[in-house]
Amino acid sequence: MTSRTVQPVPVSRRTVLAGLAAAAAACAAGPAAAPSKALLSVPTVDGLSVQVVVDAATFGPFLPDLELPGLKVERTVRVASAGPAVMSKKSLIAEFGLCLWARSQKGDASRTVLVDFAYTPGAVANNLELLGLDPSEIDASMLSHGHLDHYGGFAGALGNPGDRQVPLIVGGEEVFCERLAMLGPSAGSGTLMGALDRDALRRAGFDVQIRAEPALLAEHAFTTGTIPLASAERAAIPTQMLPGTGCELAGLAPGKRGFPMLPDDGEHELAACYLVRGLGLVVIVSCGHRGVLNSVRRAQEVSGVSQIHAVMGGFHLVRPRTPEEAKETAALMAKLDPAWIVPMHCTGEDFTAEAERLMPGRVIRPYVGNRLTFAA
């Protein structure tokens, strides 16, 4: 990363007040009920396994496997050729990034979707190999948003793709915009995060498809499309966006074109979702910048299905969100009544501890290599 002297744009008081007013109104209403009319005809899969390729910790092998209603958790990692990975010469790599391998079955058909690419190509390639996951099996992929900890490792996902082009769904042109990270010691002035290079994506074997509307993913999954801010949650994103740097101005919303820099509202963020037969929705929220509740609400709206079986991924209930927001989100999540909650990546301990208190036995903490299988 390169230090930068450009000053970030302050969020206006008017924007903050408008956001608080909307949040207060939504909060008073509680979690919105799912509408009955679907926006998309979504498929129903017979089963789904989500394996953690990269996340922040590798503690899993010391925990027991679990057989739970509608959920099997496999902790013990196997290497395709060498038995248990816990004592092999090579180790699984954890880092602050997220990459998930989702394999679904529908009748005789299986599909594999890669959700996000973690932070570094080395971690993705290393862990795919150790876990015995073959990149040639990937049917489609989705990038949740344009942050380095989700796209940085894309070059390690497909190995040598040759002429192969795997569909990659992203939520908007702004995924390609340069961003300034407002984190750590440089939080006041920001540090350049870099921009996602679409030519490099093509060379790495990805066929980028920009889909702001809900879309099917490998015929088995669906994306949320743009996630409305419909619950008490606000968009909370520790980056600012540089319109026109890395991204094409013409592809951005008209209101975002005339500024050198903007607070990032995550409008392009997507969640990946499955409808599992007999169970309900499994919503994979990669980073939750638009709000995990908003993401779940959108999955319900798109599918017309209200039953939530599992919510998993990064919920971003850390700064710039507050511990109070994390606890409030846990309380509202409990009202949604998912069977399973699987906090990962950027969720944070405030939410996780509160969710464990409010929904004892229903919070699963996964680690790199763990495989979670959802089937009735």
Ligand SMILES: [Fe+2]
């Ligand atoms: Fe993230």
